[in-house]
Amino acid sequence: MKSRSLLNYLRLRPVSTIRRACCYFLLAVLLVPVLGAKSLGPTTPKPMSRLESQSFQRREKGPVLFRHQSHEAARIACTACHHDYVNGRNVWRQGQPVAACAECHQVRPQAGMLDLKNAFHRQCKGCHLKTRQQGRRAGPSRCEECHRS
Numbered sequence: 001m002k003s004r005s006l007l008n009y010l011r012l013r014p015v016s017t018i019r020r021a022c023c024y025f026l027l028a029v030l031l032v033p034v035l036g037a038k039s040l041g042p043t044t045p046k047p048m049s050r051l052e053s054q055s056f057q058r059r060e061k062g063p064v065l066f067r068h069q070s071h072e073a074a075r076i077a078c079t080a081c082h083h084d085y086v087n088g089r090n091v092w093r094q095g096q097p098v099a100a101c102a103e104c105h106q107v108r109p110q111a112g113m114l115d116l117k118n119a120f121h122r123q124c125k126g127c128h129l130k131t132r133q134q135g136r137r138a139g140p141s142r143c144e145e146c147h148r149s
């Protein structure tokens, strides 16, 4: 009798442990997208972004209005603007959370890294100028066309 219940105990123990481990695993898998998306940032763009980073403490120029829609309509890939470099390779993919440019590009220049103002100008103006040179429809490149005050 005694040895039988011990046998049962040994037989049941691993199963319930595995079951419990499975439950925790499932719970973790289910929570990852919920917690991940909340802590890292949004995954879908706003209809209109008012670019006015708080990182610039004394502003010289007014905010810049940016529409994802007009860029999507021009068939520009999300990865033309969004990146997360690992060993020099962009590993960011559409559907993943987006961090603000200012989370990585600082106002003060740092070694090997564009400062925030030049990161924006290189990306925004850089593409607009290049597109215009190619004789295609392009976005603005004069200060007051982007900075609305």
Ligand code: HEC
Residues within 6 Å of the ligand: 042, 043, 044, 045, 046, 047, 049, 066, 068, 071, 072, 076, 077, 078, 079, 080, 081, 082, 094, 095, 097, 098, 099, 100, 101, 102
């Ligand atoms: C032409 C450049 C550009 C393209 C293309 C682009 N984005 Fe963005 N996106 C931005 C900028 C600039 C911001 C604002 C970043 C900041 O606040 O520092 C932004 C912000 C976001 C945000 C944060 C929420 C918001 O709207 O501020 C999400 C999510 C996002 N983009 C997703 C996407 C996805 C998905 C695509 C492709 C369908 C895409 N973006 C294409 C430039 C771009």
Ligand code: HEC
Residues within 6 Å of the ligand: 081, 082, 083, 084, 085, 088, 099, 100, 101, 102, 103, 104, 105, 112, 113, 114, 118, 119, 120, 122, 123
């Ligand atoms: C997760 C951190 C991170 C975020 C967020 C980020 N960058 Fe970068 N960015 C980098 C790093 C790191 C490099 C340098 C890559 C290299 O030179 O190997 C870089 C390079 C660049 C470059 C140089 C050319 C290129 O595309 O590689 C531009 C322009 C730029 N970033 C603009 C932006 C803008 C604008 C935003 C917001 C829409 C942004 N970055 C968001 C980390 C980031």
Ligand code: HEC
Residues within 6 Å of the ligand: 064, 065, 066, 067, 070, 071, 074, 076, 080, 081, 120, 123, 124, 125, 127, 128, 131, 137, 138, 139, 140, 145, 146
């Ligand atoms: C990879 C190329 C590319 C990049 C990067 C890019 N743009 Fe553009 N942008 C375009 C093109 C192409 C158009 C013209 C769309 C049209 O008129 O059909 C445009 C149009 C615009 C317009 C006028 C239409 C509108 O939505 O009001 C504004 C403003 C603008 N871009 C701002 C920005 C800003 C700010 C950034 C950087 C955060 C940026 N763009 C980055 C290619 C780009």
Ligand code: HEC
Residues within 6 Å of the ligand: 051, 052, 053, 056, 058, 059, 060, 061, 062, 063, 064, 117, 120, 121, 124, 125, 128, 139, 140, 141, 142, 143, 144, 145, 146, 147
């Ligand atoms: C294609 C759009 C575009 C054009 C053209 C442009 N900028 Fe910007 N600029 C931006 C964006 C986007 C930012 C970042 C805005 C933010 O988050 O505050 C920025 C930031 C700045 C900043 C830092 C923030 C501040 O106000 O102190 C300065 C200074 C600036 N721009 C000056 C200029 C000047 C001068 C010109 C003309 C020679 C110019 N920009 C043309 C898009 C543009």
